[in-house]
Amino acid sequence: MRRTARWIAIVATVTAVVSAAPSGYxxxxxxxxxxxxxxxxxLEGEALPGVAxxxxxxxxxxxxxxxxxxxxGAAAPWPGIRSALDMGPACxxxxxxxxxxxxxxxxxxDCLFLNVWTPKVGTGxxxxxFWIHGGAFVVGSSRNTLYDGSRLAAREGxxxxxxxxxxxxxxxxxxxxxxxxxxxxxxxxxxDQVAALRWVRDNIAHFGGDPANVTVFGESAGAxxxxxxxxxxxxxxxxxxxxxxxxxxxxxxxxAFARQNRLAEQFLKAxxxxxxxQLSTRxxxxxxxxxxxLFGEHSDLGTFVPSIDGVVLRxxxxxxxxxxxxxxxxxxxxxxxxxxxxxxxxxxxxxDEKPRDLLLEQLRAVVGERAGDVLGVYERLYPRWxxxxxxxxxxxxxxxxxxxIAEAASRHQPVYMYLFTYRSNSTFRPFGSAHAMELPFVxxxxxxxxxxxxxxxxxxxxxLSDTIMDAWAAFARSGNPTPPGGPAWPRYxxxxxxxxxxxxxxxxxxxxxxxxxxxxxxxxxxxxxxWQFLQVNR
Numbered sequence: 001m002r003r004t005a006r007w008i009a010i011v012a013t014v015t016a017v018v019s020a021a022p023s024g025y026x027x028x029x030x031x032x033x034x035x036x037x038x039x040x041x042x043l044e045g046e047a048l049p050g051v052a053x054x055x056x057x058x059x060x061x062x063x064x065x066x067x068x069x070x071x072x073g074a075a076a077p078w079p080g081i082r083s084a085l086d087m088g089p090a091c092x093x094x095x096x097x098x099x100x101x102x103x104x105x106x107x108x109x110d111c112l113f114l115n116v117w118t119p120k121v122g123t124g125x126x127x128x129x130f131w132i133h134g135g136a137f138v139v140g141s142s143r144n145t146l147y148d149g150s151r152l153a154a155r156e157g158x159x160x161x162x163x164x165x166x167x168x169x170x171x172x173x174x175x176x177x178x179x180x181x182x183x184x185x186x187x188x189x190x191x192d193q194v195a196a197l198r199w200v201r202d203n204i205a206h207f208g209g210d211p212a213n214v215t216v217f218g219e220s221a222g223a224x225x226x227x228x229x230x231x232x233x234x235x236x237x238x239x240x241x242x243x244x245x246x247x248x249x250x251x252x253x254x255x256a257f258a259r260q261n262r263l264a265e266q267f268l269k270a271x272x273x274x275x276x277x278q279l280s281t282r283x284x285x286x287x288x289x290x291x292x293x294l295f296g297e298h299s300d301l302g303t304f305v306p307s308i309d310g311v312v313l314r315x316x317x318x319x320x321x322x323x324x325x326x327x328x329x330x331x332x333x334x335x336x337x338x339x340x341x342x343x344x345x346x347x348x349x350x351x352d353e354k355p356r357d358l359l360l361e362q363l364r365a366v367v368g369e370r371a372g373d374v375l376g377v378y379e380r381l382y383p384r385w386x387x388x389x390x391x392x393x394x395x396x397x398x399x400x401x402x403x404x405i406a407e408a409a410s411r412h413q414p415v416y417m418y419l420f421t422y423r424s425n426s427t428f429r430p431f432g433s434a435h436a437m438e439l440p441f442v443x444x445x446x447x448x449x450x451x452x453x454x455x456x457x458x459x460x461x462x463x464l465s466d467t468i469m470d471a472w473a474a475f476a477r478s479g480n481p482t483p484p485g486g487p488a489w490p491r492y493x494x495x496x497x498x499x500x501x502x503x504x505x506x507x508x509x510x511x512x513x514x515x516x517x518x519x520x521x522x523x524x525x526x527x528x529x530x531w532q533f534l535q536v537n538r
Contacts, residue, residue, distance in 0.1 A: 031085060036121045038203045040077045043084040045116075050154035054116045054207070056088040059199035060192065062110035063166060068280060069175055069185045072112060072195040088113025090141030091167045092284050094292055106143065109170070109284050114163040114196055115142055117153035118207040125210035127476035130200060130239065131162040132193060134220030134247070134436070137305050138168045146451060151444035155466075156473035159209035161200060165192035165225075169267055169291050172304035174260040175276040176311065178268075182276050186260060187312035190228050197229075197238040215241040215476040219439060223247025223333075227405075228306055228313065230327050231320035237327075241479055243472065244333040245442070246435055248401045249317035250306060252527055260307045263298070270294040322405060324412030330479035331409055332472075334418030334499070335402050337513075340393040342434035343534060344386060351393060352386025354536045359389060362532045366396075367523040377519040390432075393533035395516055396525045398435070403517065404524070407494045415492040416481050419512050421503030422464055425456035438502070441465040442472060460504055467506055 032047035036054060045054035061073035091111035119126065131147055133140040142162040149160030165171060171189030175182035184191060201211045216239045218226045226242050227249025229235040268274065271282055271290035279287070295303070306313060320326045344352040356375075363371035378388040406415050420438045424431040431437065431454060440451035444465050455461055467483050475481035481500075482489040487508050490498040497511040511517070 034121060035081070036206050038206045040075055040082075040203075041079070042081045044081050045084040048150055048154075051117050051119055051150050052121055052207075053150060054084040054118075056086050056113045057084055057116065058088075058112060059114050059163070060112040060195045063112060063170070063188075064109045066280060068109065068170070069173060069182050069188065069276065071184045071188065071191050075112075075199070087115065087143045088164060090143055091164050092170055092288060093135075093139045093141075093167050094288060094295075095139075107141075107284075111141075111164045111166070112192060112195070113142070114161055114199065115149070116204075116207050117149035117160045118209065119153060119157050119159075120208050122206060122208060124208040125205075125213070126157060126159050126208050127473070128159045128161060128200060128204055128209040128211070128214040129472070129476050130197065130214050130216045131160065132165070132216065132218035132222035132225045133162070134218065134222040135167070136303065137172055137189060137221045138303060140167065140221070145448050146439045146443060146445055148443060148445055148448075152442070152469055152473075155444060155469055158473050158476055159204060159207055161196075161204070163193065163196045165189045165196070168304045169287060172260075172306060173267060174257065174264045174307060174309065176309060177261050178264065179276045183309075183311050185276075186257070186309040187228075187306050190225065190232070190306055190312055191234075193225055193229060194232070194234050194238070197235060201238055212240065213476070214239040215243060217243035217245065217332075217472070218247070219245040219436060220247045224250055224306070227321060228317045230329075230331075231315075231317035232313070232326075234312075235327065239327070239329065241330045241475060242327070242332070243475065244331065244402075245438060246335050246339060246398055246402075248333075248405045249321045251316055251318035251401065252305070252307065253316070254308045256302075257307045257309060259301055260305075263294070263301045263304070266298050266301065267291070267294050270297070318401075318405060322408035324409070328413040330414040330416070330475070331406075332416045332418070332475050332481050333402055333406055334420060334502075335394075335398045336420045336435060336437050337433040337503075338390055338394055338423075339398040339435045340390050340534065341430070341432040342436065343393075344390050351534050351536055352389050354389050356385075358536070358538060359392070359533075362529070362535075363392070365532070366525045366529050367520060370519075370521065370523075374519050377515055381515065389533075391516065395513075395520075396530040396533050399513070400517070400520070400524070401530075403497070406492050410492050410494065414479060416475070416489055417492040417497070417499040419499050419501050419509070421501055422455075422458075422461065423503075424454060425458050426453060427456070428453045431455075433503075438468070441468045441502075444469050464502065464504075464506070468502060471500075 034047045034052045036043045058075045089106050089108040142164050147162050153160045166189045174186035204211050216226050223244035224247040226244050270293040360371050382388040409415050423433045440446050470483035471481040489500050499512050501509050
C-alpha cells in the first residue's frame with residue numbers, strides 16, 4: 001500500500017503483515033516427504049521434526065473469470081499426487097514498504113488455499129486450531145512468517161490450519177445493489193472463511209484432527225472475522241471454540257452499508273468500467289491500480305470491510321454475540337497493553353505528537369464536559385505526553401470494545417480474558433506492547449528475523465511464549481485455557497473482571513487498568529469516534 005492506503009488500513013484495524021516462503025526447507029537437503037489421502041486426492045507434504053506440513057491445499061474453486069466476485073465454489077479433485085510443499089500465493093493486495101513485510105508480492109487471484117501442520121497423519125482425534133490472519137481486510141496472507149504453525153503443532157500435539165481469504169475489492173466489494181447477480185459480493189471474504197471451515201470439517205480427520213473440536217482464532221481483522229463467524233448461522237456447528245486477539249465482532253451500524261455501496265460505485269469508475277460484469281474484462285493489476293486510485297481520491301468513504309448487506313450479514317455481529325444469539329461456544333479474548341503504540345511509531349502517523357487541544361476536542365465528542373477529567377487521569381498515569389495519547393487511543397479503539405463484548409457474552413457462554421503486557425526491547429522501533437506483539441509468542445516463532453525486529457531479544461520471551469502456546473492449546477482441548485503449571489485462569493465475570501496478565505509475570509488480575517476504565521464512566525465511543533483518536537490533524 002502507499003501512504004493513503006496505509007492510513008485507510010490503519011483505520012480498519014490493520015496489523016503488521018509478514019509474508020515469506022514456507023519454513024522447514026534446508027539449504028543443503030531435499031525435503032522429507034509424507035502423503036495424505038483426502039477427498040480431493042492424494043497430497044504430498046513435508047516431514048519436519050515432530051510435525052508434517054501440507055501447504056497450498058485448495059479449499060475452494062479458483063475465484064477467477066466469471067467467479068471473480070461470487071461466492072466460493074467447491075474445489076475440484078485432481079488426478080495422481082498433488083505437491084503440497086509450497087504455500088499458495090497471497091490474495092491480491094497493495095503492498096506497503098513496511099520493513100516487517102516480506103514476500104507478499106507473491107500473489108494471484110487464484111489464492112483460496114490453506115495449510116495444515118499435524119503431529120501425525122491419519123491417526124488420532126487432535127484439537128484443531130484454525131487461524132485467520134489480520135490485515136484490515138485489505139492485506140495479509142497465510143504466507144506470513146509469524147503464522148508458521150509447525151512449532152505450535154509439534155509442541156502441543158494439535159493440528160494447526162491457516163488460510164487465505166479474499167481481501168480488498170475482491171473480498172468486500174458491495175456490488176449487489178448495482179447487479180443482483182452479485183448479491184453476496186459485499187462479504188465474500190467471510191464466505192471464503194466458511195468454505196475453509198467446511199473443508200476442515202470434511203477433511204481434517206485425514207490429518208489426525210477432530211472435526212468436532214475446531215477452535216477458530218485470529219488477530220485484528222482476523223479476530224473481527226472470528227466475531228462475524230460467531231454471529232453467522234452459516235458457520236454454526238463448524239467450530240467449537242473461539243479466540244479473538246485484539247479485535248471484536250463488528251459494531252458498525254447498518255447505515256455504513258450505504259457507504260460501502262458508494263465505495264463500490266467509485267471503484268467501478270476507478271477501474272474504468274460502468275457495470276459489475278465489465279470488471280471481468282480487467283486484469284488483476286488493473287483492479288489493484290483502481291483500488292489504489294480509489295484510496296487516494298475517496299479516503300472519506302473508508303475501505304473494504306465486512307458490512308451488513310442483509311444477505312451474508314443480516315445485523316451487527318457485535319449485537320448478535322452480545323445478546324447470545326450466535327454460536328454459544330467458549331470464548332478467549334484480549335488485547336495488548338499498548339495497542340496503538342504500533343501506529344505511534346509509523347513515520348506517516350505519529351499519534352504521540354497529537355496536539356493537546358485536538359485530543360480534548362475528540363474526548364469531548366465522547367464524554368462531554370468530563371474530557372478534562374479523563375485526560376487528567378491519563379496524564380497522571382502516563383507522564384510522557386505520547387504515552388498518554390497512545391493509551392487513550394488503545395483503550396477507545398481496542399480495549400474498551402473488548403471489555404464490552406466480554407461483559408455481554410459472559411452472560412451466555414464461558415469467556416476468558418487476557419491482557420498481554422510484554423514490552424518489546426527492539427532496537428528497530430520503540431514498539432512497546434503494541435498491536436500484534438503477541439503473534440510470535442502464540443506461534444512460537446520468536447527467532448524468526450521479522451519476530452526479533454518486532455519483539456526484541458529479551459530472554460524472558462521464551463518462557464512466556466511456552467505459557468501462551470500451552471494456554472491456547474489447553475483452551476482448544478477443553479475450553480479452559482489454564483496452562484499446565486500456570487495459575488488457574490478463572491472465567492470472566494463483570495463483577496470482578498478477572499483477567500490473566502501475560503507478561504514478565506503471569507498472574508490473574510481483577511479489573512486491570514481499572515482507573516482508566518472508570519474515568520470514562522458509561523460513555524461508549526462509536527466506531528468513528530474511537531478512530532478519531534488516531535488522527536493528528538483536524
